[in-house]
Amino acid sequence: xxxxxxxxxxxxxxxxxxxxxxxxxxxxxxxxxxxxxxxxxxxxxxxxxxxxxxxxxxxxxxxxxxxxxxxxxxxxxxxxxxxxxxxxxxxxxxxxxxxxxxxxxxxxxxxxxxxxxxxxxxxxxxxxxxxxxxxxxxxxxxxxxxxxxxxxxxxxxxxxxxxxxxxxxxxxxxxxxxxxxx
Amino acid sequence: xxxxxxxxxxxxxxxxxxxxxxxxxxxxxxxxxxxxxxxxxxxxxxxxxxxxxxxxxxxxxxxxxxxxxxxxxxxxxxxxxxxxxxxxxxxxxxxxxxxxxxxxxxxxxxxxxxxxxxxxxxxxxxxxxxxxxxxxxxxxxxxxxxxxxxxxxxxxxxxxxxxxxxxxxxxxxxxxxxxxxx
DNA sequence: CACAATACGGAGACTGTCTCCGTTTGGCAA
DNA sequence: TTGCCAAACGGAGACAGTCTCCGTATTGTG
Numbered sequence: 001x002x003x004x005x006x007x008x009x010x011x012x013x014x015x016x017x018x019x020x021x022x023x024x025x026x027x028x029x030x031x032x033x034x035x036x037x038x039x040x041x042x043x044x045x046x047x048x049x050x051x052x053x054x055x056x057x058x059x060x061x062x063x064x065x066x067x068x069x070x071x072x073x074x075x076x077x078x079x080x081x082x083x084x085x086x087x088x089x090x091x092x093x094x095x096x097x098x099x100x101x102x103x104x105x106x107x108x109x110x111x112x113x114x115x116x117x118x119x120x121x122x123x124x125x126x127x128x129x130x131x132x133x134x135x136x137x138x139x140x141x142x143x144x145x146x147x148x149x150x151x152x153x154x155x156x157x158x159x160x161x162x163x164x165x166x167x168x169x170x171x172x173x174x175x176x177x178x179x180x181x182x
Numbered sequence: 183x184x185x186x187x188x189x190x191x192x193x194x195x196x197x198x199x200x201x202x203x204x205x206x207x208x209x210x211x212x213x214x215x216x217x218x219x220x221x222x223x224x225x226x227x228x229x230x231x232x233x234x235x236x237x238x239x240x241x242x243x244x245x246x247x248x249x250x251x252x253x254x255x256x257x258x259x260x261x262x263x264x265x266x267x268x269x270x271x272x273x274x275x276x277x278x279x280x281x282x283x284x285x286x287x288x289x290x291x292x293x294x295x296x297x298x299x300x301x302x303x304x305x306x307x308x309x310x311x312x313x314x315x316x317x318x319x320x321x322x323x324x325x326x327x328x329x330x331x332x333x334x335x336x337x338x339x340x341x342x343x344x345x346x347x348x349x350x351x352x353x354x355x356x357x358x359x360x361x362x363x364x
Numbered sequence: 365c366a367c368a369a370t371a372c373g374g375a376g377a378c379t380g381t382c383t384c385c386g387t388t389t390g391g392c393a394a
Numbered sequence: 395t396t397g398c399c400a401a402a403c404g405g406a407g408a409c410a411g412t413c414t415c416c417g418t419a420t421t422g423t424g
Contacts, residue, residue, distance in 0.1 A: 002390055005402060028380055039404030044382060102284065106343030140360075142353065150344070151354050154336020161288030162332070171324065172333050178322075179361030184370060184421055210411055221373030226413060 009046050011036040013056050020057070024098035029053070054103070055114035062121045065093055069125040079138035080181060086129045087173045090149075091156045094122070101160045105153030108146060122149055140182050151176055191228050193218040195238050202239070206280035211235070236285070237296035244303045247275055251307040261320030262363060268311045269355045272331075273338045276304070283342045287335030290328060304331055322364050333358055 001009075015036035019027045029050060033043040047053035072086050094104045104122070107115040126145040133139045155176065159169045183191075197218035201209045211232060215225040229235035254268050276286045286304070289297040308327040315321045337358065341351045 002401060004389070008403085029382090030380065033404090040382075041384085041404050042402075045402075048382095050381095102339070102343070105340050108340075109344055147350075147354055147357070150340040150346075151337065151357060154338075154340050155333065156336075157284070157339050158287050158290075158332040158336050161284070162291055172329055175329070175333060175358065175361035177361070179357035179359070186420065187371060190372085211413090212411065215373095222413075223373050223415085224371075227371075230413095232412095 005046075008036065008038050008042055009056075012038065012043055012046055012053070016053050016057050020054075020097050025050075025054070025103050026099065049114070051114040055118060058115065058118045061093075061096065062118060065121045065125050068093060069128055073128060073132060079133050079136050080177060083129070083133060083138075083177045083180065084173060086126070087152050087177060088170075090122070090126070090152050091159065091169060091173070094153065094156050095160055098160065101153060101156035105150065105157055108150060108153075119149075138181055140180060143180055148180060187228075190218070190220050190224055191238075194220065194225055194228055194235070198235050198239050202236075202279050207232075207236070207285050208281065231296070233296040237300060240297065240300045243275075243278065244300060247303045247307050250275060251310055255310065255314060261315050261318050262359060265311070265315060265320075265359045265362065266355060268308070269334050269359060270352075272304070272308070272334050273341065273351060273355070276335065276338050277342055280342065283335060283338035287332065287339055290332060290335075301331075320363055322362060325362055330362065 012032065016032050019032045019035055029043060030040050032053070033040045036043070043053075047056065068089050069086075072082070072089055075082060075085060091101075094101050104115065104119060107113045108119050108123075110116055123145045126148050130139065130143055130145055130148070134143075152173070155169060155172050158164065159172075194214065198214050201214045201217055211225060212222050214235070215222045218225070225235075229238065250271050251268075254264070254271055257264060257267060273283075276283045286297065286301060289295045290301050290305075292298055305327045308330050312321065312325055312327055312330070316325075334355070337351060337354050340346065341354075
């Protein structure tokens with residue numbers, strides 16, 4: 001890739017991060033281009049779809065998912081606390097921006113979605129937590145990671161849509177956690 | 183209201199029902215107007231916002247919510263079955279059209295939303311089910327109807343977004359149900 | 365039947381998406 | 395260094411959707 005192309009690509013990703021944070025995932029892409037100091041054509045050449053731009057943006061986010069999982073798994077204590085704190089972190093992770101939860105949670109298993117590859121990081125992370133809990137015999141029999149992701153994702157979506165406070169989210173996560181525990 | 187105005191209003195609601203069913207809630211409103219055989223100006227005079235049009239559309243739906251609740255409450259059997267069948271009906275009720283679950287679930291408690299008034303029907307219905315379950319001492323202590331609506335709504339949203347089959351939804355609802363039960 | 369009051373409708377302003385193509389730039393080979 | 399051309403740029407503009415304004419048409423009442 002040519003030097004100017006690489007430069008513009010980076011500028012676009014950075015601009016997208018800014019603009020999406022400010023205005024949510026529906027923000028005008030032409031604005032992203034303008035903010036990056038390039039023409040719309042350049043944006044669409046680098047990122048043919050809105051999704052592909054998000055995919056690029058979420059690259060570094062995957063690292064954060066993994067780091068957070070490591071941290072949560074360090075925590076010793078009752079299984080319920082472990083699960084609950086993972087669920088809370090999960091909501092935090094996918095609530096990066098307005099509209100993020102819906103975008104991410106809606107992309108599980110939708111093949112062809114650029115974001116769906118990133119979702120795998122979430123499923124893998126959740127799987128690690130589930131493995132730990134299963135070792136402790138704390139879970140009901142048939143728990144699958146994707147299922148848990150979807151359920152918690154749903155909570156995050158409504159929290160995001162409705163502007164819910166953490167205090168409103170907590171009890172919902174408790175319900176979910178208790179539903180998954182043996 | 184003048185006779186022609188009433189006629190157009192009805193035509194618009196009927197057209198909206200058609201178009202939204204075919205294309206989801208993001209469908210072009212000008213198309214709805216055209217389908218109804220009126221100009222865009224007429225549509226926007228009757229329904230200043232997309233929401234207000236939906237609100238009118240959902241009028242008859244409220245009746246269906248109540249009927250369904252009646253039917254579910256007739257069912258005798260273990261509390262868990264009652265709750266589960268309500269949750270399933272709930273998902274069905276709000277999944278009228280593509281995008282419906284997100285629209286409805288995102289409108290709880292958002293005051294000023296025309297749809298939010300319709301959501302009250304859902305909360306009330308859920309409350310009736312909760313009352314029954316509480317009489318049987320089957321629920322955990324602090325269950326609120328809105329909370330349950332949001333949680334199940336979240337499930338419906340991800341089911342809708344991801345094109346999930348009822349078989350995928352069922353286990354998620356079981357988790358939710360078990361989370362709410364004592 | 366006439367005349368307000370009420371309602372209609374479509375042209376068009378505005379915004380966002382995405383493409384096409386003439387112009388510019390980077391980097392390699394001579 | 396220079397010249398070349400593939401690679402990349404950028405912005406005009408086609409297209410679609412939202413929503414408004416205002417001249418025109420319709421209703422129903424006195």
